[in-house]
Amino acid sequence: MEDKGENGQAVKYYRLSEIEEQNTFKSTWIIINFNVYDVTKFLEEHPGGEEVLREQAGGDATESFEDVGHSSDAKEMAANMVIGELHPDDRPKMAKPSVTVRFTDVLYLSSCSSSTLNSWWTNWLIPCLVAAVITVMYRMYTSVEQ
Numbered sequence: 309m310e311d312k313g314e315n316g317q318a319v320k321y322y323r324l325s326e327i328e329e330q331n332t333f334k335s336t337w338i339i340i341n342f343n344v345y346d347v348t349k350f351l352e353e354h355p356g357g358e359e360v361l362r363e364q365a366g367g368d369a370t371e372s373f374e375d376v377g378h379s380s381d382a383k384e385m386a387a388n389m390v391i392g393e394l395h396p397d398d399r400p401k402m403a404k405p406s407v408t409v410r411f412t413d414v415l416y417l418s419s420c421s422s423s424t425l426n427s428w429w430t431n432w433l434i435p436c437l438v439a440a441v442i443t444v445m446y447r448m449y450t451s452v453e454q
């Protein structure tokens with residue numbers, strides 16, 4: 309389907325089902341930020357290898373593309389491979405996790421929580437435990453002597 313894009317230019321829209329079919333050696337399409345890229349001729353040239361592109365073939369590669377931190381050169385190269393856009397009706401179907409947890413986020417979160425946990429332990433829990441142990445031992449000794 310052809311339509312007028314935001315800037316009045318003709319845009320070729322592809323349905324998700326059409327894109328999903330393009331996941332072979334003959335034709336490999338990927339979606340990045342709702343743009344459709346034909347990477348068939350680029351597979352062998354891709355510095356990150358053809359396997360990673362084929363894994364994303366026919367689907368949404370936005371997250372993987374962003375995660376790699378591609379250079380501006382890579383983004384320019386990608387711009388030359390755009391063949392159209394994902395049909396607006398299919399955009400909500402794109403798997404977008406409500407919370408994206410990346411490895412770096414996990415590291416960050418674990419460092420945060422362990423430091424909060426550490427201060428909580430040292431400030432409160434350990435003195436409370438020591439006090440509890442002393443109380444129990446005191447009770448035991450005093451009850452043995454009687």
Ligand code: HEM
Nearest residue numbers: 345355356360361364369372373376378379381382385386
């Ligand atoms: C049209 C789409 C793409 C283009 C034009 C492209 C282009 C490039 C280029 C030029 C590089 C060299 C490093 C740089 O300049 O950033 C690169 C590296 C890489 N790309 Fe892509 N890429 C595309 C899609 C993807 C996708 C979808 C993935 C992941 C599924 C991916 C994974 C990688 C990896 C793992 C590297 C290697 C990074 C490294 O070794 O430092 N690329 N890509």
